[in-house]
Amino acid sequence: MKKYKIHLILASFFTLIVSCDDELEIINPNSLASEAYYTNESQAIASVDAVYNALMIDGLYNRMTPAINDSRSDEIQSRSPWPFLSQTANFTVPATDGAVGWCYEGYYVLINRANQAIENIPNIEMESSLKERLLGQAYFLRGFAYFNLTNIFDNVPLVLNVSKSEEDFYPSNSDITQDIIYAQVEDDLAKAISSLPVNYNNISGPDSGQTGRITKGAANSLMGKLKLYQKDYSSAASYFKAVIDSNEYSLWSNFKGLFSQDPSIESQNTGRIFWVEFTQSQNSDLNWGGDPNVNWRQFCALAPTYSGADFYDYFPTPWLVSEFEKEKTIDGKLDPRYSATILSYRPEDGLTSAYGRDYFLDKSSNYIAKYTLANEGGDPFTSGTNYQVIRYADVLLMYAEALANTGNVSSAANYLQQVRDRAKMPDRSSEFGSLNLSAFMKQLEHERIVELAIEGSRWHDIRRWGYLDTKLSELKSHDPEFETYSPGREFQPIVQGELDRNPNLVGNSAN
């Protein structure tokens, strides 16, 4: 009798164990498993949209890509208490400063998402022209990321596939050179050019009317820029010509409006080719980076960073101010691009306000206006000013450069003049058209300075024109931060953390 009881109890034990084991299979109730993804059209679109998201993080256009480019040029100087910003500006930042890696890490997040799209979209059953357009956007963004990476860091590793297992984690860069990366960028951009539409208004599909997506013109512009950087002038010229001949873009008369955060003004901008969209959203999570969520804002942190009324990390060099003062408009007035670029108290030029009210900063100082809200006011942490990565004026100036370098200075001068006309500068096209190449380039350089100041180009112009070797003392006279420049520092160092993580990685000339 007692034994029977014991057996019964033991038996019930075992049944309890077995039945409870079924309760142990618990699937994550918070998100979808990755194996179940990439099956339909809307997921294909979502995977490309995720790539765009990476453009708005700190390492990219929220702050660092513009800041490290602008500050290293002679346009602005750092006064930041944050050593990373000041030491980047004066070429002494150590590779061990973690912030050096934010830029690098950010672009690879973008590249990873682009690789996921490129790998998975071809396998999805969907309408083929939509598939083409989506892949074109992914290829463009990947090419764009590598273009920026190599311009900033030189010989970065080339990762073109999604990492799946340990063999993929540690790519080598010992055989990589900038030329090899440029060749890959060209490959990606060529695919983009052939797949992308001229605009999204004349297509049919779920992305119809979705202005802001990458267009063929953007891909042609970037390809032209790549060719220009490679000094392949005739090839560069042909790409820029394709952009101009498409008649999709024109110079907008409202220069200041190019940098407004007001969406109704932004939509009138006929010169925007490739830009990063920022909005005035007040969502709770700032879009600095990390794993995104739907509560992210989409603001541009250049607004507080560049602003003299906020972080005031930088200020324009006196030399930059003097560049604007070199030539007056046809009405004898100050270059209208000045006030969109620099904030100063100049009652003689009618400049007496700041941030939408009476000027309240130091009247003897100059502050950065571009990409801050200096001309409209507002909360800098919800700044929705779009960042113009490539705009039409830049294309015209680059086209002029390419034409001039293929022996066509007079034609180049006409394109130069188009940009000058928008700023009401006197017509000197015939004068410039008869200059020799080096004199013309000097003028072109000036036009690029006043048109594209503090837009991330000047530094790369300095670099690609060899000024760090040939004109260092002149640069020093523009900006004392060049005093601590040493050769090898035309690139930012690859962050030490990455070199520690990847034994197959070698540093660059700045390491």
Added chain:
Amino acid sequence: MNEILNLLKERKSKQIRNLVMIFSLILSTVSAYAQQVTVSGTVSSEDGPLPGASVVVKGTTNGVAADFDGNYTIQAQLGDVLMFSFTGYASKNVTVGDNPIINVSLISSNELDEVVVVGYGTQKKSDLTGSVSLVDTEEMQKQATNDVAQMMQGRVAGVSITSDGQPGASPNVRIRGVSTFGLGASAEPLYVVDGFTITGGIRDLNPNDIESIQVLKDATAGAIYGNRAANGVIIITTKSGKKNKKFSLELNSYYGTQTINQRIPVLNRSGYQTINAKLLSDAGQPIVGGNDPSSPLYISNIDTNWQDEGYKDGYIQNYNLNASGGSENTSYYVSLDYIDNEGTLVGSGPDYERYSFRVNSDTKLGKFNFGENFYLMRSDENPLFFTTSIGLPGGRPSLVNDLLQAAPTIPVYDENRVGGYGGANSVTHQSITLNVPGINSLIKNQTQVTRILANFYAGYEIMDGLNFKTSLQYDSSSVQSELFVPEYDLGYFFPGPVASLQINNRNSNSFLIENTLNWKKQINNHDLELLLGQTYQNSNFRNVGVVGSGLTKPYIYNLTNATTFSVTDAIVPSAISSFLARLNYNFNDTYLLTANIRRDGSSKFRKDLRHEYFPSVGLGVKLQNQFKLPEFINELKLRGGIGEVGNQEIGDFRYQGTVNRGIPYEFAYGGRAIGAAVSTVIDKDIKWETRVTRSIGLDASLFNGGLDFTAEYYSNTSNDVLTTVPIPFSNGSLPADLFTNAGSIKNSGIELSFVYREQIGDFSFELAPNFYTVNNEVLEIGGTGILSGAGSRTEVGRSLGEHYGWVYDGLFQSAQEVSSHAFQSPGTSAGDVRFKDLNGDGTINDSDRDYLGSGLPTFNYGINLSARYKDFDFTIFGQGSGGNYINSNLYRGLMPTSGYTNWHEDILNHWTPNNTNTDVPRVIFLDPNNNGRNSNRPGWLQKGDYFRLNTISLGYSLPESLLNTIKLSKARFYVTMQNVAVFKSYKGYNPDFQAGILNPGFDYGTFPRPTTTMIGAQFKF
């Protein structure tokens, strides 16, 4: 009568077996001749007289038994030795002298006879083969805090507890070193309350309800808890009534004030301005207006002492009413408790307040017994907030660092700013200074916790020696928090233009069912006990949070008044199903064997990796029953064991890769697209961590309870340690780390604990020191073989988080010295730090870094002295550790070479051409030489050795005569001082700060601990 110390909280009095024997001895006594003395007196203990205590003349059969009042009379000769004994107490010998009255108080028996809770059952301490330590709960409860874990600091060899100083701080508890990297795996031990494994932590428990705490330190004891025992197990048992005891009511209360006495010496206004002006002017930079005497913006009328402004006096009070008793079949314990602790930071917190109620009962009816433990609590607290949760930019340091670094030129109040508190502006101050009392007063941060911990058990004696027991437990906790941040302006770096309200609801509940079968059998000299058990536990957790922004004045704290929202929701279900078995074998009360095995199945791992066995075995020998030992050795046990336990707390759903479907981007056309991508590279084969423990120990009880000690050596290896293998950023993974099981860590050391008791007349005392060492060594890391932490590096062959950086080589005194040394930076000059060129390559770079010292203490100790003299009792307790170095983020943040925040006074000794005999480098804008880098320059790494005098307490109990008149059975009044002093050379607040596992020596900036002075009273009716 009352001089005897009570060592044990709960003793089971056994039946007096030898009562009959003694009576027969009396009848057959041979009376002694010559020099006969009639000796009489009383035999008693702290609890009162010991009726039936045995008094025997040594070496004879002449013996008597004390009567119901403990009185005895016996015939003996001068010079005879009388032996006084009573079961459960240490015997005492007294020589018959001139005095015919001999009153004896017996000290209760040593711990080795005590019954301890070991997990799914109890065992006599003398029969244990594993490493189990008992916490002296009575001594522990002399400390005033709401948190049980904090009270345990320094009391158990092998258990290290570090904590921040604010009310509600949750301490880190580490048993025998850290056996995980903490990268996704928990390092906390498993808590078992009244037999049930709880998942919500023990912070909500009422310390006054606790009867006993046992710490299971190795697998021999802990393997019965299998996949959750790798970090050790802490078993807590709450009070219960006693059967056949009349109703007793007890009231305990105390009130204490808390003050932060420590001050870090920082500069005043003129000192701050002078240093800031100098570092700027020496670099040719303009001096910011507020600090420039020649500027109209110069500040001369504000000199804020931020520590005085930020700290205030707090208080702590506790009221506890409990009743217990029992009839023949049922016993019960009921308690009501209230604790209120107001903290020492100016503003809306931190504070902690809690109400709790408990009723425990147990009933025995024939072959059945059943009972319950029910606990209900509600707490209201204002926790110390994290600066990240209120959106402060810039990667803020801890709040305490902000308080110390705040520039003295900024006022606390400023009616011109929104919110009314002062802040910096970029033109006058240019200082990134946070007004800590300001922000802490502006925000509203409240958390309410309601928790129910209820269990019910029933047992049935199937037949003699065979018992079945089933238990059910329900643990439910509901946490609601509210954080409101109004619009404020605390300076150019801290504009708070938008008000926000953040509401979080966290609900968790856990259900556990357990069935055990226990079989005891004795055959001749063989004592066997077999336990079989089955348990199933499932838990559910959901955290829903909403942040609403854009509320406008007048503020109503309701989310419907916000304009934009963001939402988070996390759901975490988990389950564990287990089977366990244990065999205890005792041969002849001499040889002991314990074997445990547990099979756990956990929902956290992939199906084919889900189940695992965790075995252990322990052996012991009671040497006093095998060999003839010298008389002063009462018990001497040699024991040892080996086993394996696991750590399944690795986070949830780690093996399931997921797509992030919330990646937004709004396009120009106005549509906000939500993108999706796989964010993180994961390892599908992920599994639990395991720990193999080996220990050997010696437990001894000497001199009849006069001295107990335990000496032990342990060596534990943890394998499959979850580690984040940092993978290159080029993989684009967020985070750029792969969680995988690849690490291995070893911890070994010795533990020594003593209890020394002495009684001299009316004065008795107990001295209990403990000392232990932890030698931590990392055996494997995986990936690149290096894990980095703040200023630290973990590498195979070294301990976790050793300090790592450049090696200090004095200061440069001249430009010549700079140029003749290896290249450091283009801006290096006289007055800068010189670093050693370790590889001799002429450049100081990352290859010139070296290990600079251990971040983990190598030895720890605690010492408790409690003494009694007549009606007075006195306690002093202290603990400390040493052998480590501290990288103080707090101190380094106060000693930068360049900056606009305030400095420690040490900066006044900075290098100048006129002050060259110093180790503080020059002050210069932007620190071109990077003097601030991780190195061992003086002050950058400080010795962590310390001794903290935790508690001094003096109490007085009313004598029995007085008690009888006021009808009380006990009345005690006491004064206690807590955190009396810290002896240290460390320049931060707390040398025993809470730190991350990969940088244990990194003091991020912990809140200082206050000194508490309190008075209290205990009454028993």
